[in-house]
Amino acid sequence: MNKSVLLLALGLGAGACHRAVPTTKGTAPGASTSTTVRPSKEAAVKAVDFDSPYLTAKGKVQATIKGDEKSATINIRMRRDSAIWISAGLLGFEGVRALLTPDSVRVVNRLDKTYFAGGYDYLTKLLNVPVSFAQAQALLLGNYQAAPAGAALTLGTAPTGGQRVAYPLNGVIVEQLLQAASGRVEKLTLTETGSNRSLAADYADFQAVDGAKVPFAHSLLVDAKQGAVGTKASLKYSKVSAGGAGLSFPFDIPKGFQRVKANR
Template identity: 30%
Template sequence: MNKLPLILIVSLLIFSSCSKKTTGIKWNFLDKNKLDVQQVDFDYFSGKARIDFKNGDTDLKAKANIRIRKDSVIWISFSAVGIQGARCLINQDSITIMNMMKKEYSVFNYDSLSKQFNFEINYATIQAIALGNLVVPRSKNDEVEKKEDFYLLKQKQGHIDVDNYVNSKTMKVERIQMTEKGSKNTAEMKYSDFQMLEKHAFPYSGLVSILYSTKKGTLNTVIELEYSKAEIEDKELKFPFSIPNKYERK
């Protein structure tokens, strides 16, 4: 399987974010540890969304059903024109993608993915992105700058610089800029159309732009997403995922 479905799935996960809304805080700016970035806590999450994936001459549109069980599993089912096309299961060990149209599947481990994208990828990282939580845990090396209407939280993980733009009133991350040192590879995520989801502010619209170098030159991938439904569930969800014996592993 080529990289296109994987990029699509990882990019989709970036948008599945929700965070607790607050009325803002006042603090001694010299104490950066008091920047109270709001992060969601939950047991189960589910959502329905429409996505538009553009990469060069490729323009794909699909619907997606998403389910998450905290610290355990992320399940995604893709369909187009009423036909179920693919299913993805992300757990603590690996990512499995099943292509129902071609009757094949692929399994990716986190070590190989981390080397491929030059950034540490694991379940905790994907879940943090999926919920709009900080991708990089807070540390004493973080830098904080106060702007007019937001805080800029600057972090580092290896050779990746991560800039988090935090709304000064809601304490919600509204934009993330990731830059790889020594290359022109960047990824920018923007969240908008925030609506209340129980006690949480949830972005029903999002856009991600990924600029990365390949042997064919620099490519730009753009993904737009719009949610039609999002819920924090109080009941246990099911995550059906069974690969038929006749499916071929790629």
């Protein structure tokens, strides 16, 4: 069982591609049709978010890490604004389990018999970018991430005809492309200003889900680049449900597991 791909599976479910602290520095790249407005005019953005209070999903993560192909299965359960539960493993054996709440992160790693219980500083160090519960939830659902107060928002036309929304955030240009028909986010791109680091998340295969009015993306492709080094990972769901009946978030720490610190 490969440790790196299981942690990548955890990262895909937990929001591995977002920065947190807002700033007004930097400018968004030009759009074919653009109008710069303030965040108070976010109402002009025609984004439509996944509306179910619950989500259960099962899928497979495939990743290319330093030229090697890796894979893992992943199970996700979510109660909106309350809890995100993630289990990743191979061949029916669980390797990593995590439970995220708005103010805590708990992770059990059965690969090396360790666990973590604390705040989001753990995921920040694990994934090398600041992470919050709200950001993890938005990435998981493929929902629009609004510009923070004080950031200049640029509206334009996406290549597919929908909206293009961009704003600077903590030295990063955040760009989101919205579908013309549904208003769903179809692409999220983060480009660090003054460097050659970037990350793109593409949402595709939108399908109706029982119990939800808004289609859900059954495919997520993440492409991270840092100079000549790149990592690609895809998450494809085989089963998605919006039902919340009987949904539980089991989590316990096996005896004998060693607690790790966030700075590990």
